[in-house]
Amino acid sequence: MIRPDRRLLILGGAAFLSGCDALVRNPQATCTVKKAEGLTRGAQRAVIPRTALAPEYTEREISKNFRANGSIDPADREYRALRANGFRDYRLVVDGLVERPLSLSLADLKRRPSRTQITKHDCVEGWTSIGKWKGARLSAILDEAGLKPNAKYIMFYCFDALDQTEDGERYYTSIDLVDAFHAQTLLAYEMNGRPLPIKHGAPIRLRAERQLGYKMAKYIKRIEAVESFAHIGKGKGGYWEDRGYEWYAGI
């Protein structure tokens, strides 16, 4: 037998919970709540110096089982062919708002200024793994291509579709020039001293160490400098960003 006051409490609780759900479904409420992202981004950009480095760790601290998330085996036909040939025919395209569009082989990338770093990888889901990365500095590649003055964002287009199908929507994401020119931002081709494994994004993946994992695109096919990403995908700057996740993933 439920006493009336307890029934009232249960009813009140249920009303509160369904009210919360209704608010989350409400586009206007979502729009208001998403404004916090701009505040977070502004506050973090204000307190974090442009050059501040993400913490680096020792060899001993490298994770034995670094989790591979998202795509782990792209179904893309072109990717499969490149992979079968050990990525010898792979070319990274750098274009968009640049003075000199580039087409770089893996060997070309390995000849560019590089950096090696042991950093933590923070997934939006909440887990952390630590890995050692070696890659070409994105800043050097962008300097080589020469950004036009109106370039504001760097887009990364990938071979993989998260549903692991041939026709699935391809992964993509973007970062701004603050992160693009950061010393630890790499086009990584080595992980833990070996060629980047397929499940971690071979032949190259992005490392942007002051952001969450979903910004660090794997299986990168093309890099494009743009002024705005409003016309790309659903206009939010990335695959997950189009699905409600923050564009600024510094927290």
Added chain:
Amino acid sequence: MARPDRPLTDGRLAIWRHPLPVRLTHWINVLCVVVLLMTGLQILRAHPHLYWGLASDFDDPWLSFPVIPGWMTLPSWRDLAAGRNWHFFFAWIFVINGLIYLTYALISGRVRRLMEPSREELRDIPQSVVQHARLRFPEGEAARTYNVIQKLTYLVVLFLLLPLMLATGLAMSPGMNAVLPELLELFGGRQSARTLHFLAAMGLVAFTVVHVLLVFLSGPINTLQAMVTGWYVIRTEPEDATDDPA
């Protein structure tokens, strides 16, 4: 800011307890903490395992949750993106609201006046615990101030648990890690920070359960009225009552 006592017709005394800034920030904080807890559980649901140290040893979490029921999370369905958006929106309100409260409470002397325990009180803690356990609540002049357990609890919540929520939250931010690596080290790594964020949240839940329970046991109308209108009613002492016709 303090207002004089107001004698009521039934012989009791209304005393001025909670000024407007305290009442406002209290209720805003209630909303924030509820939403932060529910969205926090939504975020936890994306990877319901907790670890100590720098990184996640997936084979060895110290705590795993087989199920986090939908009624505990906001929204009730699985939606990490919405959970995060709502979490950070209310985190900002929580921080701004908390700063307003703390500034007010420190400048107005409220913290010292209401929460700083005296030497005698600290000595009498065991007795106070017994009183509390027997659910004996002072109603006369003694109800004018908080007892020593209340004082210590409020101090722990205000200056330890709530700031710890913010600090452990910021320690999980890869952006903040670049500018404040000391914070990350203080907590022993990102996964320790995540665990401490969870434990501090559970501490707040425990506080809230006891707090609400005591509100109901000690006279819900009076305590709730005090946090809405500012006036708290106490019984007058016998010597005062002698010259009271009632």
